[in-house]
Amino acid sequence: MQPDSPYCTKASDIIWQQDTPSSVEFDDSYWSQGDPSEEKQWVFPGQHQLPSRAQQADLIVLLELGFGFGHNFLQTIALWEQSNSTAQLHYIAIERSPPTLAALKRVHALTKTAASKRLLEIYPAGLAAWHVVWFTDQIRLTLIFEDAQTALPRLDAKVDVFYLDGFKPSQNPELFNQFIFEGMRRLAQPGASASTYSVAGVVKQGLRAAGFRIEKRQGWGRKRELLFAEAPGDWRGQRLRRPSVQIIGAGIAGQSLAGSLNRFDIQPIILADPNHPGASSQPALNIYPQLSLQRDRLSEFSIAGCYFALHNQEGVQRRPLRWRSATPAKIQRMQRLSQLFPDDYLEQIDNEVTYHQAGIWQSLSPAGLQDAKVCELRPSKGQMRLYDAAGHALSQADVTLLAAGTGMHTLTSLALKNVRGQSIRIQSKHALPEFLTGDINITHLDGHDFLVGSTYELGSNDSQTRLLDTDRLMSDLAQTLQHRDFTLTSAHAGIRTTFSDRVIGAGLLPTDALTTAIMDQGVGQHLEPMPACYALMGLGSHGATHAPLAAEAIVSAFCGAPSPLPRDLAHLIRLDRF
Numbered sequence: 001m002q003p004d005s006p007y008c009t010k011a012s013d014i015i016w017q018q019d020t021p022s023s024v025e026f027d028d029s030y031w032s033q034g035d036p037s038e039e040k041q042w043v044f045p046g047q048h049q050l051p052s053r054a055q056q057a058d059l060i061v062l063l064e065l066g067f068g069f070g071h072n073f074l075q076t077i078a079l080w081e082q083s084n085s086t087a088q089l090h091y092i093a094i095e096r097s098p099p100t101l102a103a104l105k106r107v108h109a110l111t112k113t114a115a116s117k118r119l120l121e122i123y124p125a126g127l128a129a130w131h132v133v134w135f136t137d138q139i140r141l142t143l144i145f146e147d148a149q150t151a152l153p154r155l156d157a158k159v160d161v162f163y164l165d166g167f168k169p170s171q172n173p174e175l176f177n178q179f180i181f182e183g184m185r186r187l188a189q190p191g192a193s194a195s196t197y198s199v200a201g202v203v204k205q206g207l208r209a210a211g212f213r214i215e216k217r218q219g220w221g222r223k224r225e226l227l228f229a230e231a232p233g234d235w236r237g238q239r240l241r242r243p244s245v246q247i248i249g250a251g252i253a254g255q256s257l258a259g260s261l262n263r264f265d266i267q268p269i270i271l272a273d274p275n276h277p278g279a280s281s282q283p284a285l286n287i288y289p290q291l292s293l294q295r296d297r298l299s300e301f302s303i304a305g306c307y308f309a310l311h312n313q314e315g316v317q318r319r320p321l322r323w324r325s326a327t328p329a330k331i332q333r334m335q336r337l338s339q340l341f342p343d344d345y346l347e348q349i350d351n352e353v354t355y356h357q358a359g360i361w362q363s364l365s366p367a368g369l370q371d372a373k374v375c376e377l378r379p380s381k382g383q384m385r386l387y388d389a390a391g392h393a394l395s396q397a398d399v400t401l402l403a404a405g406t407g408m409h410t411l412t413s414l415a416l417k418n419v420r421g422q423s424i425r426i427q428s429k430h431a432l433p434e435f436l437t438g439d440i441n442i443t444h445l446d447g448h449d450f451l452v453g454s455t456y457e458l459g460s461n462d463s464q465t466r467l468l469d470t471d472r473l474m475s476d477l478a479q480t481l482q483h484r485d486f487t488l489t490s491a492h493a494g495i496r497t498t499f500s501d502r503v504i505g506a507g508l509l510p511t512d513a514l515t516t517a518i519m520d521q522g523v524g525q526h527l528e529p530m531p532a533c534y535a536l537m538g539l540g541s542h543g544a545t546h547a548p549l550a551a552e553a554i555v556s557a558f559c560g561a562p563s564p565l566p567r568d569l570a571h572l573i574r575l576d577r578f
């Protein structure tokens with residue numbers, strides 16, 4: 001791995017005094033010598049009346065600057081669990097130099113609680129990205145591995161509680177400065193609280209200048225005082241909006257939306273056309289990030305999407321995927337790419353590269369699914385009512401989510417291109433090598449059952465399987481394996497859809513893009529305002545990697561939860577970009 005890769009975080013150089021880590025760069029220890037739990041509990045969760053606030057809110061949004069080894073996080077969730085609250089905790093933590101997994105293991109080997117074990121399991125070591133995971137049913141953790149100075153302006157959240165836990169301010173001016181304090185103020189709810197162990201002048205004056213009221217409180221151990229701060233205004237618990245929701249489409253887009261809604265305790269109605277099962281009915285879809293040699297927004301979105309899909313989406317099996325090729329130019333590109341990533345993410349051995357953070361997704365039948373083709377949408381008393389071709393009402397809800405794959409061509413006017421594809425399912429008595437290439441993918445499904453794909457045909461709308469494509473895939477496979485000791489069991493065709501810029505589309509649907517919405521109620525009647533409609537579409541060849549995170553962003557937006565995406569990535573995929 002190149003030391004200055006834009007994809008990687010720079011792990012801190014740590015020296016250990018027994019089991020207490022100190023940063024060489026900042027010449028400071030992560031906590032006072034010994035067990036950090038009481039100190040962290042006192043200075044951070046202990047100052048904010050979290051259990052009683054949790055009783056007055058549907059969600060509490062907490063932002064920690066300096067995640068380090070996650071002690072504050074673990075202390076907070078222990079307190080949360082004791083509080084028996086039904087509220088959600090959205091814990092957002094920013095960390096520029098995350099410790100390595102080995103260092104984290106060394107520290108948490110001592111605690112061995114269920115929560116510390118889970119932290120080790122989900123810890124996304126080494127990648128400079130936003131990693132979002134539902135840590136428990138009630139707690140969503142957003143780990144932002146980025147410098148706070150660039151991360152804060154990208155955050156879209158209303159924060160109730162801040163933990164300011166950098167190293168000592170004299171050594172760590174990047175975390176204790178006016179830009180950071182102003183950034184906190186911008187994100188703060190009225191009455192939001194902040195605490196930090198330091199009462200240094202720069203912190204007191206800086207927080208005050210940013211508009212916080214400050215107060216010194218009793219500190220922990222040898223530190224006599226700590227600093228507590230409050231944003232102006234009376235604090236009121238945030239409420240989640242839980243509207244009724246209907247989804248059109250039950251592919252990976254529809255299922256991802258349903259999964260996110262369920263996590264926010266919303267049970268949607270899902271309508272899907274039984275005669276057009278869609279591209280997601282392929283026997284399996286591979287999940288792996290779409291990466292480029294220059295770090296760009298699409299790669300950043302794809303890394304974040306892959307992490308979210310692997311850790312949150314139902315129907316996913318996590319397993320490494322190998323990539324190989326015989327084409328020198330492709331091998332060279334992959335070799336250069338793998339040098340930009342940690343080996344436990346992308347590892348090259350000779351002509352083969354392993355995606356360690358990868359997996360497959362297989363379609364499920366979500367709760368609330370009904371067979372129906374939606375042909376028309378009509379506003380009715382603030383809700384959208386859906387109709388079939390015969391004009392029968394199918395359902396109605398406050399919010400409508402369109403996730404109809406190729407069906408979006410008729411439901412909306414947004415210009416999508418079709419890319420037809422076909423795969424085959426084969427039986428092989430021998431274990432086959434499993435891998436991806438630019439040309440042929442072999443995925444193990446079960447026992448002797450393998451999936452081999454895929455073809456690409458731009459512009460075609462034909463979702464029937466074709467003998468010609470089956471023969472081509474069979475002969476490509478025979479050529480790759482150098483034998484024909486396998487038998488065909490089935491073939492599967494589907495249509496991918498993609499926008500011209502090859503970026504997915506997710507978000508509020510522009511009013512004029514909904515061609516099937518009948519707005520005019522006839523002469524003499526009022527025009528109804530358009531009820532909220534969102535869409536998730538144009539997923540291209542990476543629907544299983546990208547749909548779950550995009551769905552979480554859509555649902556978070558209308559429920560009133562923090563965005564799991566940085567502002568610029570939400571902007572990248574928005575639907576009014578055309």
Ligand SMILES: Cc1cc2nc3c(=O)[nH]c(=O)nc-3n(C[C@H](O)[C@H](O)[C@H](O)COP(=O)(O)OP(=O)(O)OC[C@H]3O[C@@H](n4cnc5c(N)ncnc54)[C@H](O)[C@@H]3O)c2cc1C
Binds near residue numbers: 281284373407536545
């Ligand atoms: C051969 C092949 C291999 C692929 N391999 C991969 C892979 O390895 N990894 C990967 O991530 N992606 C892969 N893809 C792409 C992937 O399949 C798509 O990105 C994804 O399935 C699109 O999901 P979707 O939910 O948007 O649409 P679809 O899966 O097409 O689902 C559309 C849904 O909308 C419903 N619908 C449509 N119109 C209406 C209507 N009017 N009323 C009601 N319901 C309606 C349909 O019934 C269906 O339920 C592959 C595609 C193909 C064809």
Ligand SMILES: C[S@@+](CC[C@H](N)C(=O)[O-])C[C@H]1O[C@@H](n2cnc3c(N)ncnc32)[C@H](O)[C@@H]1O
Binds near residue numbers: 069096147
């Ligand atoms: C005292 S430690 C935090 C300990 C941590 N809260 C815990 O519970 O284990 C300070 C942390 O701030 C991080 N940090 C310092 N400067 C930063 C910056 N500019 N942006 C983000 N994180 C920063 C350091 O890398 C370090 O992990």
